[in-house]
Amino acid sequence: xxxxxxxxxxxxxxxxxxxxxxxxxxxxxxxxxxxxxxxxxxxxxxxxxxxxxxxxxxxxxxxxxxxxxxxxxxxxxxxxxxxxxxxxxxxxxxxxxxxxxxxxxxxxxxxxxxxxxxxxxxxxxxxxxxxxxxxxxxxxxxxxxxxxxxxxxxxxxxxxxxxxxxxxxxxxxxxxxxxxxxxxxxxxxxxxxxxxxxxxxxxxxxxxxxxxxxxxxxxxxxxxxxxxxxxxxxxxxxxxxxxxxxxxxxxxxxxxxxxxxxxxxxxxxxxxxxxxxxxxxxxxxxxxxxxxxxxxxxxxxxxxxxxxxxxxxxxxxxxxxxxxxxxxxxxxxxxxxxxxxxxxxxxxxxxxxxxxxxxxxxxxxxxxxxxxxxxxxxx
Amino acid sequence: xxxxxxxxxxxxxxxxxxxxxxxxxxxxxxxxxxxxxxxxxxxxxxxxxxxxxxxxxxxxxxxxxxxxxxxxxxxxxxxxxxxxxxxxxxxxxxxxxxxxxxxxxxxxxxxxxxxxxxxxxxxxxxxxxxxxxxxxxxxxxxxxxxxxxxxxxxxxxxxxxxxxxxxxxxxxxxxxxxxxxxxxxxxxxxxxxxxxxxxxxxxxxxxxxxxxxxxxxxxxxxxxxxxxxxxxxxxxxxxxxxxxxxxxxxxxxxxxxxxxxxxxxxxxxxxxxxxxxxxxxxxxxxxxxxxxxxxxxxxxxxxxxxxx
Numbered sequence: 009x010x011x012x013x014x015x016x017x018x019x020x021x022x023x024x025x026x027x028x029x030x031x032x033x034x035x036x037x038x039x040x041x042x043x044x045x046x047x048x049x050x051x052x053x054x055x056x057x058x059x060x061x062x063x064x065x066x067x068x069x070x071x072x073x074x075x076x077x078x079x080x081x082x083x084x085x086x087x088x089x090x091x092x093x094x095x096x097x098x099x100x101x102x103x104x105x106x107x108x109x110x111x112x113x114x115x116x117x118x119x120x121x122x123x124x125x126x127x128x129x130x131x132x133x134x135x136x137x138x139x140x141x142x143x144x145x146x147x148x149x150x151x152x153x154x155x156x157x158x159x160x161x162x163x164x165x166x167x168x169x170x171x172x173x174x175x176x177x178x179x180x181x182x183x184x185x186x187x188x189x190x191x192x193x194x195x196x197x198x199x200x201x202x203x204x205x206x207x208x209x210x211x212x213x214x215x216x217x218x219x220x221x222x223x224x225x226x227x228x229x230x231x232x233x234x235x236x237x238x239x240x241x242x243x244x245x246x247x248x249x250x251x252x253x254x255x256x257x258x259x260x261x262x263x264x265x266x267x268x269x270x271x272x273x274x275x276x277x278x279x280x281x282x283x284x285x286x287x288x289x290x291x292x293x294x295x296x297x298x299x300x301x302x303x304x305x306x307x308x309x310x311x312x313x314x315x316x317x318x319x320x321x322x323x324x325x326x327x328x329x330x331x332x333x334x335x336x337x338x339x340x341x342x343x344x345x346x347x348x349x350x351x352x353x354x355x356x357x358x359x360x361x362x363x364x365x366x367x368x369x370x371x372x373x374x375x376x377x378x379x380x381x382x383x384x385x386x387x
Numbered sequence: 388x389x390x391x392x393x394x395x396x397x398x399x400x401x402x403x404x405x406x407x408x409x410x411x412x413x414x415x416x417x418x419x420x421x422x423x424x425x426x427x428x429x430x431x432x433x434x435x436x437x438x439x440x441x442x443x444x445x446x447x448x449x450x451x452x453x454x455x456x457x458x459x460x461x462x463x464x465x466x467x468x469x470x471x472x473x474x475x476x477x478x479x480x481x482x483x484x485x486x487x488x489x490x491x492x493x494x495x496x497x498x499x500x501x502x503x504x505x506x507x508x509x510x511x512x513x514x515x516x517x518x519x520x521x522x523x524x525x526x527x528x529x530x531x532x533x534x535x536x537x538x539x540x541x542x543x544x545x546x547x548x549x550x551x552x553x554x555x556x557x558x559x560x561x562x563x564x565x566x567x568x569x570x571x572x573x574x575x576x577x578x579x580x581x582x583x584x585x586x587x588x589x590x591x592x593x594x595x596x597x598x599x600x601x602x603x604x605x606x607x608x609x610x611x612x613x614x615x616x617x618x619x620x621x622x623x624x625x626x627x628x629x630x631x632x633x634x635x636x637x638x639x640x641x642x643x644x645x646x647x648x649x650x651x652x653x654x655x656x657x658x659x660x661x662x663x664x665x666x667x668x669x670x671x672x673x674x675x676x677x678x679x680x681x682x683x684x685x686x687x688x689x690x691x692x693x694x695x
Contacts, residue, residue, distance in 0.1 A: 221479070225442065226476035229441075229467050230493035
């Protein structure tokens with residue numbers, strides 16, 4: 009038929025061939041159909057940009073009906089959930105530093121006395137503002153609460169206080185990121201996501217590439233042990249990771265002006281733990297995947313929940329409990345808390361420890377899978 | 388070592404998803420012998436070799452390789468065996484020297500710098516040491532691969548189709564080297580499709596579709612096939628071949644240039660069948676010796692039925 013033109017039959021043959029190959033690669037096919045559905049449901053229900061029920065500590069030196077009404081009002085707003093009652097400021101500070109609570113509400117000693125005298129006492133709300141998005145709606149709500157929350161308590165002679173201005177003041181203090189700069193939260197987070205992406209992908213291809221190129225057969229015929237191969241493949245990438253982390257940190261500091269409140273050495277040590285966790289995931293994918301294509305797909309399969317469920321893109325506390333459990337399994341979730349803690353809150357070893365050991369446990373579990381899955385033979 | 392045998396296995400069986408790829412393979416290879424391993428594509432040669440060097444675990448059977456158990460002592464076997472894979476399996480993006488050095492380190496060799504230098508020298512690649520392995524031609528890749536699997540001075544070499552796609556001169560050099568190694572007492576098990584290579588082996592085993600069909604010296608294998616062959620010279624051989632095929636007693640009709648080989652398993656029946664053709668004036672019939680290739684194709688044809 010036509011010699012040089014676009015041939016419909018050649019084109020059709022090409023299309024048909026692609027479909028045949030697509031169908032043959034079962035895993036790829038399953039991933040193209042199943043994964044989007046899974047992700048749609050998972051993320052559709054999990055992601056919530058308006059987090060509610062945020063854990064709140066109350067430091068109340070005044071056990072009056074007014075104070076109780078105010079605290080009840082906080083809970084009724086839906087944004088606050090009183091999880092701790094503390095007796096000292098030091099204790100309250102610690103909860104914020106550890107990230108155990110999002111807010112500390114302080115009601116001063118003479119609150120009810122001043123209120124009754126019409127002196128307009130102030131309630132202090134301290135917010136962990138490392139992630140400005142997580143607290144903004146809650147803060148906006150609480151700022152308007154002083155107008156209405158005490159209406160029922162102000163009866164009799166106190167009814168005069170119901171008029172403007174409101175009977176008490178709400179002062180909000182945004183800790184760790186007073187200006188609510190998004191970059192302070194996003195840039196350290198980006199370090200985690202970039203490391204996750206590159207580390208898993210690079211090691212994910214490491215063993216599958218040997219298998220695809222046929223060099224694995226020769227390697228297996230030598231006396232080399234699985235752990236020697238695994239660790240030998242991981243270590244060079246740790247160096248690469250440090251170069252990346254160094255670049256990102258420098259950029260965070262120079263370009264975005266992100267403060268470094270804590271210790272740089274501690275941060276670099278945590279990077280090592282986090283990077284190792286990711287590399288062990290990559291190596292495991294490498295032992296599971298039949299070819300490089302599948303290794304790439306697995307990388308994305310891990311990467312998406314990592315950015316969506318870790319608290320990087322959306323506030324962690326905005327997710328339903330089951331999604332938070334899933335998020336707790338991911339190394340990135342813990343690393344984000346560590347890196348934000350060190351950079352913005354000035355966290356030390358004691359404060360980041362609760363987020364370090366889950367990463368270490370993760371490494372232990374995943375490396376065990378990898379070493380078991382790595383076949384010493386070609387069976 | 389076990390009674391002078393480098394390899395002594397019996398009943399080795401391997402299945403892949405239910406299909407028996409190797410069926411009860413029993414093999415004995417004496418030390419210092421060049422043992423040819425032959426068989427059609429997909430007959431289980433590679434699988435057998437992989438079982439011998441610990442890359443695959445047999446589903447059934449037992450035996451030893453260099454005196455070590457093929458199932459339990461694979462680590463010891465790996466340390467003492469040189470395995471050359473069918474496909475080039477060194478790193479194409481490493482240089483010749485880097486590849487050899489890597490292999491030497493895998494085997495934890497002492498004095499590896501000297502060993503690598505010596506290997507480069509012997510290969511004649513000393514001046515191209517920094518060239519990437521991927522840029523070598525097929526023949527050089529094969530020589531490099533052999534050098535790599537010889538580096539740790541193994542007592543046994545397992546070579547899986549080492550000369551596939553290599554030119555005749557390189558093949559001849561290769562076999563010179565194999566014989567020199569055997570003379571030093573190294574045992575060589577080599578799989579091949581080339582009949583001239585089969586004839587260079589001390590012992591042969593023919594395996595097809597998982598079964599060991601014949602074994603012995605090349606002469607024994609030839610005689611064992613019981614094949615009688617006539618060669619025909621003359622005109623219109625193509626037409627003659629078409630006429631002969633399918634006649635009683637004729638199992639193979641193979642053209643070799645201007646000569647036609649006609650073979651049959653029963654000499655008398657064959658002679659009776661060709662008698663009328665021998666009277667035709669335009670061609671000359673002479674009794675000839677069956678070649679190894681005739682013998683193997685005959686073996687292959689007679690077993691194809693049990694396979695499919």
